[in-house]
Amino acid sequence: MSIDPIDIGSFWLPKASSTTAHQVDWAFDVVLWMAVVFFVGIVGAIALFASQYRRRRKGEKTSTVDHNTTLEIVWTVIPLLLLGVLFLSGLRGYANVLVAPAESLEIKVTGAKWFWTFTYPNGYVVQNELVVPKDRPVKLLLSSQDVVHSFFVPEFRIKQDAVPGQYTTMWFNATEAKEIVVECAEYCGTSHSDMLAKIIVKPEAEFKDWLDSAANESAGKSPVEYGQILFTKKNCFTCHSTTGVRIVGPSVKGMFGRKEDLEGGAAVTVDENYIRESLLEPNAKVVKGYPAAMPTYKGTLKDKEIDALIAYLKSVK
């Protein structure tokens, strides 16, 4: 999967590509300018004093003023008020992204090492490519299959952890038809930094057509062709090469019919049943010398898809 770069909108921030991003940018600007004013004031005063009162000779007389109650009150109360402003500025943008509008399209997002799975209301399941309609709120219901992940969309200014054992939510309303980068922001192991996805924003009509045709994507394809598509789409390729190179798991090149030694001493010949078991219960029989790192595809692969994958794997020699 090729990922477009994040579109940069200003020196500090990416382009704002959702309806709520602007509120975050506004808050960012408020705090940025407040910080700049304070910083210039502090460093300016230091520079002034350092040049004005640098030591010219030993034993100079220095000021004996050791406090000033008015000043202390001023520089306690004014910052306190400004901090109140910052708190409220931050609260505003946050409150607006807490509750998704009722008419949102709800999509289930599952994080697993190291890919994202998206499940649409019509049951269509896809990995790492989230297609959404433009100008319509989309609510994501997040969870994780293994460790904590975090769904981060820089151009939407949103981020939410996907926590195993519970659901979290986030929502956005995309304002531009384009591809947008998603990054995993919570450290999750070896390929954490490759756990990228993209959001493809399409105009509403195009989105509808896509969702209808996506549901029968296997039409007109042989099982091997369909299996090859699935091998990419389901993200198998991030851990298993087709060239014999070791990535995380064993390469699938010439795998079918091979005899593999297993962790624990037994051996197995790679056949249809072993592949099926390894997709659904990946850690039941782990090839010797490899980590038990594969997540289960139970519930995300239909029988037809498993058949196609087996057909494809037989063909990789």
Add this chain to the structure above:
Amino acid sequence: MSVSAVADEATADSESGRTNYLNAERGIWSWLTTVDHKRIGLMYLVSVLVAFMLGGAFALALRLELLTPKKTIMSADAYNQAFTLHGAIMVFLFIIPSIPAALGNFVLPIMLGAKDVAFPKLNLMSLYLYWIGAIFALSSVLTGGLDTGWTFYVPYSSTTNTAVISVTFGAFIMGFSSILTGLNFIVTMHKLRAPGMSWYRMPLFLWSIYATSIIQILATPILAITLLLLIMERAFHIGIFDPALGGDPVLYQHFFWFYSHPAVYIMILPGMGIISDVIAVHAQRRIFGYKAIAFSSVAIALVGFIVWGHHMFVAGQSEMAAVIFSGLTFLVAVPSGIKVFNWVGTLYKGSISFSTPMLFVLSFLFLFSIGGLTGLFLGMLSVDMHLHDTYFVVAHFHYVMMGGTVTAFIGGLHHWWPKITGKMYSEKLGRLSCALYFIGFNVTFFSQFVMGSRGMPRRYYNYLDQFQPLHAFSTVGSWVLGLGFLVMLYNLLDSLKNGAKAPKNPWGGLSLEWEAESPPVTENFVGRPIVKNGPYDYGGASS
């Protein structure tokens, strides 16, 4: 501080040139069994500096790896282990003990006019606990490394096959070292002040150590319990945090940050104390706002306990909790601001010497201001949604922890070096090292603010090509920073051999440690000092 130097036996001067705490006894055994706070402080100093170099070597390797978007010098797994050990070493083996246990141990009793800390043997035990914990933590390097990040988040830490137990157990043991040191210091300050040393005559460094000790005693046990629970979960599969066993991963984050946020103040408060003392001495001016600085330390220590949830705005805690934690977080900014304003006020109409320690203080004010102000971005709920877990956070806490604490530590080290070693280092090389440090630091870390706000997540081995120029810029900065440290190390080590003999009071300080010999004799003073003035009574008669 003018002391009527008590002198029951006023013959002290003639022998002081020869006998001091360093040569009073000889042989390695005399060091390993010593109860002299100065020797213990010096052993801590050497230990934390070794830890710092080790953690620094990991940092340089990480920056080198990040020079290119794909693999540069190491594998993804090696990278993950390197940033984990960099963090764990810097936090547990270096920063937490650096100022209190090394410099604090050395100067605290002398500043009070005491012969030693209240419990000298307990002090030695703390050092041994630190060493034992450090050995446990570092043994992980040999037994498969650790790849959880220094935060040990579950369920990653309960399922990874790396050495979680040895490192967490090491941190557990080092926690006791921290608790006992805090206890020792609090009792010492209450019970062993010299006659005339009222609370308000204590140098502000001691106030900050006092505030730090409160946190060490109250917060560290939470970490101990949390790590113990984690070990139980990993070793015996008792479900506490891992949802696969019926636990709650967010609970772990609450427990962890309930310690680790106050721990941030364990790390920064002593640094703030050093700044207060060094700035007054090298500007030869009364500290501005003594009580404001003293009580803001205590305020930070207390408020610091109720802001831990700001690490978890997007982690799945309740929205109401996030709002409350955001509001409380802004409160901590008030006492921090008060300190900075008072330090700047202390420069007003002073006699400012651009000595090496003062240059580090000025660097601190610059860097810590950036660190503090960028913290405001992260306290804002909406802005944090974007910046959380990006390089912006990495840059922010390096500006606070390194730009703040480490800069203050180095400044304090140069300030008290003549007292500790009896030798003067080269001012010229000292200033050069500070300049390299300052430039290298800003190049390394300011670029990371920009990367982070543009959407570069932290703990990334591979990254999007568009971030390479900024990453490369940052990596070059790390080399300048490293060079600064090499010059500093050379300068300090060279002074031991070739440095001029340090006078009693090279900077014109008024606190008690400058009344003692350089280096001090075994029980610090000959006779008991009687304190008649405050530590900052510069510029004329006291009021």
